[in-house]
Amino acid sequence: MKKNVNVKGKEYWRSLDQLAETPEFQEFLHREFPENASEMISPVSRRKFLTLMGASIAFAGLAGCRRPVEKIVPYVIAPENVVPGIPKHYATTMPFGLDSYGLVVENHEGRPTKIEGNKKHPSSLGSSNAFIQSEMLNLYDPDRSQSVRLKGVEKEWTEFVAFWREIYPALLETRGEGLAVISGAFSSPSLYRLFEKFNREFPKADWSVYEPVSDENIYSGIRIASGKTVRPVYHFDKAKVILSLDADFLLMENESIKANKGFAAGRRVESEKDNMNRLYVAESVFTVTGGMADHRLRLESSMIPAFTAAVAEELSRLGLPIDLPFPDIKDTHRKFDRKWINALAKDLLKNDQQSLVVAGRRQPAIVHSIVYAINHAMGNAGNTVTYNELKDSVIPSLESFKRVADKVNTGEIDTLILLGGNPVFDAPSDFDFKSLLKKVNHSVHLSMHVDETSEMTEWHIPQAHFLESWGDARAADGSRSVIQPMIEPLFGGHTMIELLNVIISGEDRRGYDIVRETWQNIFSATEYEKKWRGLLHNGVADADAGKEIDPGLNSSSLHTTVKKFKFNQSGASINDLEVVFMASPAVYDGRYANNGWMQEMPDPVTKITWDNAALISPKTADELGVKTQDLVRLTYKDRDMIIPVSVLPGQADYSITLPVGYGRRSVGRIGNGTGFDVYRIRTSDALNFDQGARITGTGETYLLANSQDHNSMEGRPLVREASLDHYRQYPDFAPEMVKSPPLKSLWEDRVYDEGYQWGMTIDLNTCSGCNACVIACQSENNIPIVGKEQVSKGREMHWIRLDRYFAGDIDDPEMVYQPVACQHCENAPCEQVCPVQATVHDDEGLNVMTYNRCIGTRYCSNNCPYKVRRFNFFNYTKDLGEIIKMAQNPDVTVRSRGVMEKCTFCIQRISGAKNNAKLEEREVLDGEIETACQQSCPADAIVFGNINDPESAVSKMKKQNRNYTMLGELNVKTRTTFLAKLRNPNPELKDYKININ
């Protein structure tokens, strides 16, 4: 075997500050805890401090005499099957617009504490994402609306029902004249049944569907090309070559979990003999999908349509029978790199029926039409992408929303029902929705918070969280699942189903009865009860997925539309900047704004917490003369706003990305005033992107709490990466990247060869950096949030973080991720410096942390090479409300001020599984213990298990030749190892530098 010659590898850098070697970065490097990190937040003088301390010692003496009396409150009548101390798991479903994710929720004595994916559900496949994980906190949000309101005055639900019964007969008589409904998109048998009933009862009423982050273009595009409204379902696992056009399918597009799983399956290699897929990405903003790309093209979003047409033309030139008119775009496409497009087209053609082209929801319908035609011509349709009948669904339609808005304006609407949504905040700003609401006689708004819209409507109805609701949903592939409540509505909320039923019939019925009625038409009468119970158990109904259909191609409609479309020829420039509106990976469209976990979650790419910022490329920033944290004035059309700038390498030049959903005015204590409201410059003619923006500096700066530079690791080969070719040539490149003298311990090493020995591997080749593990860990391990100010001091508490490194050219870098939690070193440096033995090893090889011994010297953290230890500078959980406390996992100690904490490998799960095995008189099975991060990972990149068992999945992973230890030369003998990352560049484009102009 040849030896690896390229031992140095790529040079990685973490941020622009590091490249520039600024004093701020140097400071971060050299101080484990940044300046002031250990000082108290409010200036307390030494004298005051001593006074306080003296007093508290005196009181401690008094209070310490007697432990507090604790009560045990048993049931009066014990519910069947509930045993205190043994959690119950129930299946349910999380609806998310047209999507739905099957879940299994852990309940402790009737209190849901942890959400996990349901393996039986086609859209979650046992995994989850950060949004799903964070719903646990949404359920217990104390800022949720607690009562029905009539013009701001608290009322009862029955009073609302009485009100509706008063106006109901008149509405029924006029067949719904003057009645309009605005809802979000949904896909649910029960809701759709009610929707149809509504249309029957009120044929003259108007129902419109609005989503601020909408998939409408996808459906319109396919309708143009095929004449049918069908739902595309992608099978990334079957695709060998993938082209993504402004689509962040691994994180922000719909069905991201399934996409992540499929993509990882196609990318996973076990040895150098395996093949892996290849990903081409053309996008404006750097996304996690772009980070996984083998070839990435930076391109303004507004140039993507022309680029798509250019690809189609190249494919056609190379012999693909694709019949499209290309005349108008000849000029433009000279601007694109012909060699790149040629190589891409050849690669796609070589893998016909096994390639896949996807376009993002941001892109106009025309792009989706062309993509449809390409997939159709290549034979991908039916293989890597299938089309499902769209049943029980209403899809978003801006046109319907505009129609209702116009009708309100002209006074045609008397009663307006808003089923969820928050249009006062997120509707296109040219609608001026706030003043529209003043023009209707009656308005009713269903929402979780008394939000911007609720404040303006006549009635506000508190909405029940989905974990408190009865309902149902249809997944992307058409299979039906049930939403069942884990807990009674905490704040007396009502579901959309219940409200809609009142609207239609004037009757106040329980959601349970309505849903059961729907399913009476689905299951046969004789087997109804049995099947219903089966549904509640599995969460998913028997395989009754929607039919796969071949929608065919409607060339003439496609022809006319493409011909009519004016492809952007010029692209953006410094005087004609592009704005791109993007759903935020943290708050989505604003609905997660009051969720502390999501606010504090570092953005996957920028690593900014608690804020949004205008993302621009380094070149654009240079030309504009602005830098990160500068507050700028962004002028677009006749609107302008102030927003801080964040310079993001890899961003398309002259394109500004604006994450929406921040700057909420009325949602709660976390979300109010956090970030900057971008919706105010978003108009209905350019919901996704447009050119014509200008940026001018204001001379002011704004602090962005960025976790980027914290805990840096100084450019050693921490992430190891090679091309597939290099790997095939040098299969052992990863472990050989670092040469060290023979490793010898100063003392005799403890031998761990008995019983269970826990270990973990993380496959960097499949990890996309999606953040699911970060929030899953936070939920499982009672990790507090600390707030923007504390994060800016480097005190965030996440036990697992995603280190994101850039490599290569500053304008067009590659991006890699490395999830880092405690590595559980056998020869742990932290243990050697702890003066009180608060961190020690157990005989299963875990580095354990004993909170009640810790005196908070922080020596361990200073000595940790991986910087994974977190210190409680304050008692972050002290002021948690009673409601939020319910989200805490009872199996994990809640830490107090002054103690160190870190990843435990989910020791509570290990302990639980070991105990169950003991009770059943067997050994713990491989795969029985899943750590929270592993469980949530949609890419299955994390594997945990017993490394003492050579047959366990983790042992087998560790035997792969890509396996390496981060900083192994320190001889710390980590239990967590990584599998090196691979890229699979097209040999034709090897070391090819893309020419964008």
Added chain:
Amino acid sequence: MAQIFPKWTNKLPLYIIIGVMFGGMATVGFIWYYGSPKYTDVGYRPEQPVEYSHKLHAGDLGMDCRYCHTSVEFSEEAIIPPTQTCMNCHTLIRTESEKLLPVRESWATGDPIQWVRVHNLPDFAYFRHSAHIKAGVGCESCHGNVAAMEVVEQKESLSMSWCIDCHRNPEPFIRPPDDITKMNWKPPTNQLEFARKVIDEKKIKPPVDCSGCHR
């Protein structure tokens, strides 16, 4: 020549003696208090809302512990029984008893009886009843002879060193499965031999690492 030691140092020995005396007294007091049952709560015997007698039920009537503490064998908690369990019998027996008034009230109103916890471990220590029962540790080993108590009281210190003592040397406390709930159990003469056999068979390895109980 100037004096090396200033004048106040004449009193230094006195200060030292007083200091040592106070220090010594503080140390003695410290150990006296923190080592005493007053700190460890041995003998803690709070008044309960219902004058329930374990002596009568478990002792004289000979009811098994598990009639009420149903989940002790398979859950980490042994549970305090629901009011329903009391009413299984007391709808027929002593239906007029004064002592049972709170139970009947609870049954009628649906408000639970609030018992006072006697054996209270700190929140950072996780104890599993099921694991101990499975291993063969008798109830009596930790709770004392409950069947002889009119009012339940804490018999053992429940301190960490007390736990660890047994975890390091479990042999004297391991019983045959049938004897687990027996009170006044006397180990047989071949206890050591028996215990070692059980430990081998069941692969009992009481954890002595922090992670055994703290997470």
